[in-house]
Structures are given as structure tokens and as C-alpha cells.
Amino acid sequence: MTTTGAKPEGAKDEAGAAQAVQQMFDAIAPRYDLLNHVLSANVDRVWWGRTARRFKAVLADPDAAVLDICCGTGDMTMALLKRRPEGARPLLAADFARGMLSRGARKFGKQDRAEGAAYAVPLEADALHLPLRSESLDLIVSAFGFRNLANYEAGLREFNRVLKPGGQLGILDFSEPGGLLGKAYAVYFRRVLPAIGRAICGKEGPYSYLPASVGNFPPPQEMLSLMQSTGYEQCAWKPYTFGIAGLYAATRALVA
Numbered sequence: 001m002t003t004t005g006a007k008p009e010g011a012k013d014e015a016g017a018a019q020a021v022q023q024m025f026d027a028i029a030p031r032y033d034l035l036n037h038v039l040s041a042n043v044d045r046v047w048w049g050r051t052a053r054r055f056k057a058v059l060a061d062p063d064a065a066v067l068d069i070c071c072g073t074g075d076m077t078m079a080l081l082k083r084r085p086e087g088a089r090p091l092l093a094a095d096f097a098r099g100m101l102s103r104g105a106r107k108f109g110k111q112d113r114a115e116g117a118a119y120a121v122p123l124e125a126d127a128l129h130l131p132l133r134s135e136s137l138d139l140i141v142s143a144f145g146f147r148n149l150a151n152y153e154a155g156l157r158e159f160n161r162v163l164k165p166g167g168q169l170g171i172l173d174f175s176e177p178g179g180l181l182g183k184a185y186a187v188y189f190r191r192v193l194p195a196i197g198r199a200i201c202g203k204e205g206p207y208s209y210l211p212a213s214v215g216n217f218p219p220p221q222e223m224l225s226l227m228q229s230t231g232y233e234q235c236a237w238k239p240y241t242f243g244i245a246g247l248y249a250a251t252r253a254l255v256a
């Protein structure tokens with residue numbers, strides 16, 4: 001492994017990296033949804049939906065304990081909720097940036113859902129130190145959040161701790177496609193996207209950080225090896241939309 005975790009500009013250590021990420025998301029929270037949909041031309045909705053479909057069996061179980069970690073403004077959570085039966089055990093939706101989480105809570109909270117519909121409970125928490133019992137969850141999903149963790153191995157180990165043996169993990173995140181398409185996409189991702197991001201949100205940092213963080217993220221083979229070495233089985237990566245994004249899916253080994 002050459003990479004350990006996210007490295008926002010100027011961060012000197014893991015604590016500094018986590019703090020920079022938290023402050024950045026709090027700062028862009030008011031514009032986050034708008035920017036997301038503009039920059040991805042709404043393809044993000046398809047990715048969240050596909051991710052939820054991958055775990056439809058566990059989501060259909062009303063008693064399943066499910067966590068959406070790094071839930072942000074809650075669109076992955078909403079896609080997961082679509083697959084929960086009425087009256088199902090509430091999902092947990094966790095994030096450490098209060099500005100993001102509070103916006104999410106207005107979408108997925110009990111008060112904003114139809115009577116009897118499944119809902120999620122917001123939890124302000126750090127993915128690397130989850131305030132949850134060991135071996136208590138059936139499914140953990142993270143969309144576009146894992147890449148921002150200050151230490152990827154520590155994140156996978158913490159998810160492993162709270163998952164039940166046989167529990168499932170899904171990590172949806174960006175990737176860097178290869179070939180000619182990859183080259184064309186790199187121009188969009190590294191030049192056009194940061195410029196649009198700056199124009200809409202009026203801030204320099206976050207949309208330069210995005211391509212840099214994807215470049216710093218381990219490629220699929222490396223991520224899969226890391227998952228295997230931290231106690232997961234049946235590890236697989238499914239590319240979405242020519243590999244611009246992709247879903248890592250794995251099962252927590254029966255013996256940790």
C-alpha cells in the first residue's frame with residue numbers, strides 16, 4: 001500500500017486531514033446537492049439506486065440493522081430507504097459534518113416521511129470511531145465518503161468491528177477510468193469540474209480537492225487487497241458508467 005488516507009492540502013497528519021475534510025463539507029453543505037447534480041448530470045442518482053439494488057435482499061429484511069456512513073445530505077440514505085418495507089427498523093445515517101447531516105435529516109427523518117414509511121435516524125459520528133456495539137450491524141454502505149477518510153485501513157477495520165460476521169459492506173466511490181475515455185474524462189474532472197465548482201460555490205478548495213482525492217485513492221486491485229487483509233471475503237468491484245465510479249462489495253468474514 002502506498003496510500004493511507006485522504007490528504008487535503010496543508011494537512012500535516014491524520015487528525016489535521018479529518019479536521020480539514022469536516023470543515024470543507026460544512027462549508028459547502030448549502031450548495032452540495034445543487035453542485036452534485038450539475039457536475040454529475042444527475043448520473044449520481046443512478047449510482048445510488050444501483051448500490052441500493054445490490055443490497056436489496058438485506059434491505060428487504062425489516063429487522064436488518066443498516067448504517068449509511070458518511071451520509072452527508074442523505075441521497076444514498078433515501079435510495080436505501082426506498083427498499084425498506086413499511087415499519088422496518090430505522091436506518092442509521094451518520095456523518096461528522098453537522099452542516100451536511102442536518103440537511104440530510106430533513107429528508108430522511110421520521111418527521112418528513114409518510115406515516116408508517118421507513119425512516120433514518122441521524123447520528124453525528126466519526127467513521128473511524130463509531131459509537132456502536134461490535135458485531136451489531138447487517139449492512140454498512142458508504143457513498144463518496146470512504147475516499148475522504150484519513151486512514152482507509154482504520155476505516156475498514158472499524159466497519160469490520162461493528163459488522164456482524166457475514167454482514168455486508170458496500171463502498172461506492174469515484175474511480176479513474178483508463179484508455180482514451182479516461183484521458184477525456186480526466187480533462188473534465190481535473191479542469192472543467194473544479195472551475196464549475198468554484199463558480200457555483202464561490203470557494204477554491206473543495207473542487208480541486210475532489211480530483212486530487214480520487215487520484216490519491218487506491219485503484220481497485222489495491223482496495224480489494226486491503227479489504228481482504230482487513231477481514232472481508234467475497235470482495236468485488238463493479239465499475240459503473242465506464243469506471244467513472246464503482247461499487248466495492250464485500251462480506252465480513254465469519255472469523256475476524
Ligand SMILES: C[S@@+](CC[C@H](N)C(=O)[O-])C[C@H]1O[C@@H](n2cnc3c(N)ncnc32)[C@H](O)[C@@H]1O
Binds near residue numbers: 071075094095149
Ligand atoms: C462527498 S460527501 C458524500 C455524501 C453522500 N453520501 C452522498 O453520496 O452524496 C462525503 C461525506 O463524508 C463525510 N465524511 C468524511 N469523512 C468522515 C468521517 N471520518 N466520519 C464521518 N463522516 C465523514 C463528509 O462530512 C461528507 O458529508
